[in-house]
Amino acid sequence: MESIFIEGTQKTPSVKFDCKTGIIEIKGRSIPENSIEFYKPLVDWLEEYAKKPVDKTQVNVQLEYFNTSSSKCILDVFKKLEVIHKAKHDVVINWYYEEDDEDMLEAGEDYESIIRVPFKMIEIVD
Amino acid sequence: MSFSIKDYYENISKGDILLAYKGSITSELINDVLEAVEKRLDDANELSKTRKKLYNVLVESLQNLYHHIEETHEGIEEELDPKFGVLIIERENGIFKVTTGNFINSTKIKFLKEKIDKINSLTKDELKDMYKFILNHQKLSAKGGGGLGLVDIARKTGNKLEYVFHNYNNNYYFFNLIIKI
Numbered sequence: 001m002e003s004i005f006i007e008g009t010q011k012t013p014s015v016k017f018d019c020k021t022g023i024i025e026i027k028g029r030s031i032p033e034n035s036i037e038f039y040k041p042l043v044d045w046l047e048e049y050a051k052k053p054v055d056k057t058q059v060n061v062q063l064e065y066f067n068t069s070s071s072k073c074i075l076d077v078f079k080k081l082e083v084i085h086k087a088k089h090d091v092v093i094n095w096y097y098e099e100d101d102e103d104m105l106e107a108g109e110d111y112e113s114i115i116r117v118p119f120k121m122i123e124i125v126d
Numbered sequence: 127m128s129f130s131i132k133d134y135y136e137n138i139s140k141g142d143i144l145l146a147y148k149g150s151i152t153s154e155l156i157n158d159v160l161e162a163v164e165k166r167l168d169d170a171n172e173l174s175k176t177r178k179k180l181y182n183v184l185v186e187s188l189q190n191l192y193h194h195i196e197e198t199h200e201g202i203e204e205e206l207d208p209k210f211g212v213l214i215i216e217r218e219n220g221i222f223k224v225t226t227g228n229f230i231n232s233t234k235i236k237f238l239k240e241k242i243d244k245i246n247s248l249t250k251d252e253l254k255d256m257y258k259f260i261l262n263h264q265k266l267s268a269k270g271g272g273g274l275g276l277v278d279i280a281r282k283t284g285n286k287l288e289y290v291f292h293n294y295n296n297n298y299y300f301f302n303l304i305i306k307i
Contacts, residue, residue: 010157031160031185033153033192036266065178067185068274072266100175103182103282110258 001048004041012038013063017045022054027062030070039073046080053089057081062096063104071107078115085117094120129292129300131204134227135212144215151191151211160184163215179282179307180222186275187226187305188213193267195228201297202229222307230301235291238301245276246286253281283307
């Protein structure tokens, strides 16, 4: 399988899904009107990756903004990661939020309470 | 006197208006508004927390319009662009006020009113639970709407959602949503 690298735009995040290193990154803004188009290939990729993941999958989510349309797709991404974790592979989700951005921290905690994968909340200090 | 968009728009506010728009709500328009507001807020040295909340509210309220707005308006005599909507962003005594306006079919009012009243009746923790429940249990519509926009707005602003339904004719009301940040 091949890794995915996508540049960010005004409404969509930059994406690195690396199947060799097991590093999965989503960064920037995720506010498209219809997020399914953007996230469907990523969710499909994870389904494929889940069949033969590397020993340790490290997920870095560093979003400045995301809309509610994206929030569901991000949950779908996390649900695929949950499958990998359930199959006794090492997975950790690092959820980054900017200093004082309580809303973003809370959003991470919402996911943490739904998804059974270890989360790490990481504050970005200027 | 009956409701008219022209009079409505002319009398919107005497406050400090950051942006006022009436016309088609398209994906490009949303980009333009977000860019313009972001630039103005950067210049205004606004608190980053407030800036983020306002930005989020704008994204959700504009995309709500984008997803739910009536494509055409049969029986409305004024000349309107397709997907017609109104957006006003103003600032009064340090509080941002975002108002959206759109025509809505009379048959949809009950559902919308009940949804907003329900959201307004909930505490902070209950809103969080509602958000998580919808997030985890409802599928996205084909257009990408998730039914979460209003809940998210109420949660992030911590304020009640204000609204007005102006009767236009038998088939249509003009719906105003007023959000304070």
